[in-house]
Amino acid sequence: MRATPERSGVRTEIAVVNTNERKTTYSVQISIADGAGWTAYDRFWLQDVPPGKTGRDEAVIGSADMGPAPRTPKIYVDEFTPLVDRS
Known part of the structure; x- marks a missing residue:
C-alpha cells in the first residue's frame, strides 16, 4: 500500500x-489518518483476481473540505476479506 498527499486528499x-x-x-477497507x-x-473491491496474480486499485481518499491532507499519512487496514470463487 502507498499513500501520497495531494491537494484534494490522499492518493492511496x-x-x-x-x-x-x-x-x-x-x-x-482502509483508513488514512494523520494522528491529529x-x-x-x-x-x-479487487474483483476476480486470478491465482498467482496481483489485483490493484487506487483512489483519492478524503477531500479539500476536510482541510489539508496529512504530510505523512498513516494507512490502517480496518477489514480484509477474501471471497474465494467456489466454481
Whole structure:
C-alpha cells in the first residue's frame, strides 16, 4: 500500500497477491489518518483476481473540505476479506 498527499486528499494505492488456487475477490477497507484528527475511509473491491496474480486499485481518499491532507499519512487496514470463487 502507498499513500501520497495531494491537494484534494490522499492518493492511496493498494495491491493484493492472490495466493489461493481459485479466482478471488478481495474486500479491503482502509483508513488514512494523520494522528491529529484527520481521518478518511474507503473500501476497495479487487474483483476476480486470478491465482498467482496481483489485483490493484487506487483512489483519492478524503477531500479539500476536510482541510489539508496529512504530510505523512498513516494507512490502517480496518477489514480484509477474501471471497474465494467456489466454481
